[in-house]
Amino acid sequence: MIFIILGRPLTICDATVPTTTTLLCLSEVCEFDYQLYTFTYVTRNGSNSSLLRFNFRHDSMFWALDGVQVIDSVSFAPVIANGGFETINSNDSWTVCNPSNSCFPGEISSNYSRTGQYSYLDGAMNNPDYLVQLFPTVSGRLYFVSFWLKNLGSGVNNATITIGS
Numbered sequence: 001m002i003f004i005i006l007g008r009p010l011t012i013c014d015a016t017v018p019t020t021t022t023l024l025c026l027s028e029v030c031e032f033d034y035q036l037y038t039f040t041y042v043t044r045n046g047s048n049s050s051l052l053r054f055n056f057r058h059d060s061m062f063w064a065l066d067g068v069q070v071i072d073s074v075s076f077a078p079v080i081a082n083g084g085f086e087t088i089n090s091n092d093s094w095t096v097c098n099p100s101n102s103c104f105p106g107e108i109s110s111n112y113s114r115t116g117q118y119s120y121l122d123g124a125m126n127n128p129d130y131l132v133q134l135f136p137t138v139s140g141r142l143y144f145v146s147f148w149l150k151n152l153g154s155g156v157n158n159a160t161i162t163i164g165s
C-alpha cells in the first residue's frame with residue numbers, strides 16, 4: 001500500500017508580513033498579576049493586513065493573556081476577532097503554532113481569565129510557541145493595540161510580542 005503525503009498542514013504556521021515591530025520583550029521576569037500594556041502602531045504604506053504575534057516560553061509556569069484589542073484610530077472599530085478568547089475553537093481568528101513541539105503549548109483555559117470565562121494560557125517549555133492573528137487594516141493608518149498579560153511564576157521565561165503589516 002502506498003501512502004501519499006501531500007504536506008498540507010491543517011494549521012498554517014508560517015504567516016509573515018514584510019515588516020515587523022517588537023512591541024514588548026520580557027525575559028526571566030518575576031511573577032506578576034494581570035497588567036495592561038498599550039501601544040500605538042502605524043501600518044506600512046501599501047499594506048492591507050496586519051499580523052499580531054505573541055511568542056511565549058515558560059519553563060516553570062504559564063503566561064496568561066486576555067483582553068487583546070486593536071482599534072482603528074479613525075473609525076474606532078475593533079479589528080481583531082475574539083480578543084477575549086471567549087469563543088472556543090474559533091478557527092477563523094487565532095492560530096497557535098508549536099514548531100518545536102514544546103510541552104504545555106498555548107490553549108484556551110478557564111483557569112486564569114481576567115474578564116469573561118476564558119483566557120489564553122501558555123507554558124511552552126524549552127522553546128517558544130506562538131499565537132498569531134492576521135486581520136485586515138488600512139494602509140498607513142494608526143491603530144491602538146492593547147492587551148492584559150499575567151506571569152504565573154519566575155524562572156526561565158520569555159514573552160515577545162510583535163506586530164507587522
Ligand SMILES: [Ca+2]
Pocket residue numbers: 066067084085086113114115116117118119
Ligand atoms: Ca476573557
